Amino acid sequence: MSAHPDAPRSRRERPAKPALTRAGIVTTAVALVRSEGLQRVTMRRLAQELDTGPASLYVYVRNTAELHAAVLDELLGSVDLAPVRATGDWTDRLVQILTSYTAVLFEHPGLAQSALVARPSGERYLDLLEALLALLAAGGVPADRAAWAVDLLLQFATATAAEHAGRGADRPAGEEWDALATALRDVAADTRPHLAAQGTGLLSGAGGARLVWGFRVLINGFLHTPRPDAVAPAADGPA
Amino acid sequence: MSAHPDAPRSRRERPAKPALTRAGIVTTAVALVRSEGLQRVTMRRLAQELDTGPASLYVYVRNTAELHAAVLDELLGSVDLAPVRATGDWTDRLVQILTSYTAVLFEHPGLAQSALVARPSGERYLDLLEALLALLAAGGVPADRAAWAVDLLLQFATATAAEHAGRGADRPAGEEWDALATALRDVAADTRPHLAAQGTGLLSGAGGARLVWGFRVLINGFLHTPRPDAVAPAADGPA
DNA sequence: ACCTGAACACCGTTCAAGT
DNA sequence: ACCTGAACACCGTTCAAGT
Numbered sequence: 428m429s430a431h432p433d434a435p436r437s438r439r440e441r442p443a444k445p446a447l448t449r450a451g452i453v454t455t456a457v458a459l460v461r462s463e464g465l466q467r468v469t470m471r472r473l474a475q476e477l478d479t480g481p482a483s484l485y486v487y488v489r490n491t492a493e494l495h496a497a498v499l500d501e502l503l504g505s506v507d508l509a510p511v512r513a514t515g516d517w518t519d520r521l522v523q524i525l526t527s528y529t530a531v532l533f534e535h536p537g538l539a540q541s542a543l544v545a546r547p548s549g550e551r552y553l554d555l556l557e558a559l560l561a562l563l564a565a566g567g568v569p570a571d572r573a574a575w576a577v578d579l580l581l582q583f584a585t586a587t588a589a590e591h592a593g594r595g596a597d598r599p600a601g602e603e604w605d606a607l608a609t610a611l612r613d614v615a616a617d618t619r620p621h622l623a624a625q626g627t628g629l630l631s632g633a634g635g636a637r638l639v640w641g642f643r644v645l646i647n648g649f650l651h652t653p654r655p656d657a658v659a660p661a662a663d664g665p666a
Numbered sequence: 667m668s669a670h671p672d673a674p675r676s677r678r679e680r681p682a683k684p685a686l687t688r689a690g691i692v693t694t695a696v697a698l699v700r701s702e703g704l705q706r707v708t709m710r711r712l713a714q715e716l717d718t719g720p721a722s723l724y725v726y727v728r729n730t731a732e733l734h735a736a737v738l739d740e741l742l743g744s745v746d747l748a749p750v751r752a753t754g755d756w757t758d759r760l761v762q763i764l765t766s767y768t769a770v771l772f773e774h775p776g777l778a779q780s781a782l783v784a785r786p787s788g789e790r791y792l793d794l795l796e797a798l799l800a801l802l803a804a805g806g807v808p809a810d811r812a813a814w815a816v817d818l819l820l821q822f823a824t825a826t827a828a829e830h831a832g833r834g835a836d837r838p839a840g841e842e843w844d845a846l847a848t849a850l851r852d853v854a855a856d857t858r859p860h861l862a863a864q865g866t867g868l869l870s871g872a873g874g875a876r877l878v879w880g881f882r883v884l885i886n887g888f889l890h891t892p893r894p895d896a897v898a899p900a901a902d903g904p905a
Numbered sequence: 906a907c908c909t910g911a912a913c914a915c916c917g918t919t920c921a922a923g924t
Numbered sequence: 925a926c927c928t929g930a931a932c933a934c935c936g937t938t939c940a941a942g943t
Binding site: 545548554570574582587589593606610611619620622624628629637641644648649654 | 779782784785792793800813814825831832844846848859863875878883893895
Binding site: 481485 | 920
């Protein structure tokens with residue numbers, strides 16, 4: 428089948444096993460995430476890809492969580508932040524950036540799950556935070572409220588993406604898995620009237636429409652909801 | 667050390683290995699979650715607790731995800747739904763129920779994580795949905811909007827609880843792990859002015875206050891935000 | 906027919922020992 | 925001093941073989 432059977436390592440077919448560096452590890456991990464999905468990016472699989480043993484990775488990466496965070500930050504480089512410096516209604520531009528962020532996470536729901544538990548803190552994530560804060564400031568949102576608002580917006584976007592983990596490529600796409608849909612179809616109208624009235628309508632609506640509606644709810648919400656501790660915004664609050 | 671060394675199985679010290687049933691498995695799993703935490707409730711560990719091999723569990727439980735869902739539904743039995751039928755402002759009562767739901771999940775953040783990915787569909791969860799829908803109906807929220815609103819409220823509560831997975835008992839409690847706090851302290855004011863101005867204030871605020879503020883934001887938000895497809899509420903929407 | 910021992914195909918992380 | 929082979933302590937899930 429092949430003219431060139433895999434030669435032993437002595438022949439220099441691969442780039443002669445490049446020296447391990449943190450950057451190299453992360454780059455390889457990103458490539459692996461893109462080609463095989465997050466669930467294949469394990470310490471052992473990654474080590475194999477780098478032609479070494481898993482123990483060697485621990486010299487550069489503290490653990491799996493940190494690796495995932497690094498990969499996510501890399502991917503966040505493709506979030507479109509241009510709307511910050513564009514013209515037009517600031518809430519529309521806010522929704523655009525958040526939609527772009529969500530789109531990136533939608534391609535890697537497993538990373539969204541990680542991000543929910545281990546908050547990212549890389550350069551690309553800081554850029555995203557800065558962009559969102561700039562837009563909220565432009566919109567006249569008080570700084571103390573903006574701090575909590577960005578958190579809420581990103582949490583919603585991240586959680587929405589994370590929800591899609593589990594049903595990846597292989598899964599039969601909502602055929603058997605959606606136990607909730609089945610449960611809702613069989614709800615007894617006498618004991619749970621409101622649920623019965625909603626039926627599976629509870630699950631209706633295209634993902635995109637629900638997402639944008641969610642962003643709008645949050646924006647309208649925080650514009651109408653001052654922080655409970657509304658005093659002068661201090662840089663360092665007590666605890 | 668002990669007067670009664672563990673006798674061989676022939677002596678009936680244990681309840682003679684009760685027959686396996688789905689209910690029995692779930693009950694044992696719940697007990698195990700309470701005593702040792704979710705991360706210890708693996709198919710193998712659970713089988714060991716039930717004095718059998720892991721393969722036997724698969725007769726009653728499809729997989730780990732389904733097991734987790736069953737355990738969660740059991741725990742949701744302790745969510746306080748009484749405020750539905752109480753008096754007083756409906757939004758306050760809504761916040762009370764949601765706070766109770768969040769409190770339950772806070773004790774088992776790992777289950778919150780599962781719930782985010784595999785939507786629950788058990789009896790206790792349906793009760794919760796019914797209660798929330800009843801309250802929204804009482805508040806005069808249009809049914810179509812209420813459907814999306816409960817989703818949003820529960821997603822926020824669940825995601826907030828899920829964020830606490832990972833830092834359990836063992837972790838040094840935010841000493842080294844919080845890389846974001848460190849990153850925020852070192853932000854350069856010239857390149858990221860808004861972030862620098864916020865500083866670690868971005869992370870400030872007691873969890874309880876932020877949670878309630880979040881609920882209020884969502885409530886004020888959906889009260890001000892009609893669904894984009896606002897027509898007559900149909901039981902079965904298109905796709 | 907029902908149940909399960911044993912195997913398959915993996916994991917993350919550590920550390921003693923090598924270079 | 926730096927790196928890593930090998931081990932430790934686990935996983936979920938399947939299926940051929942038993943009762």
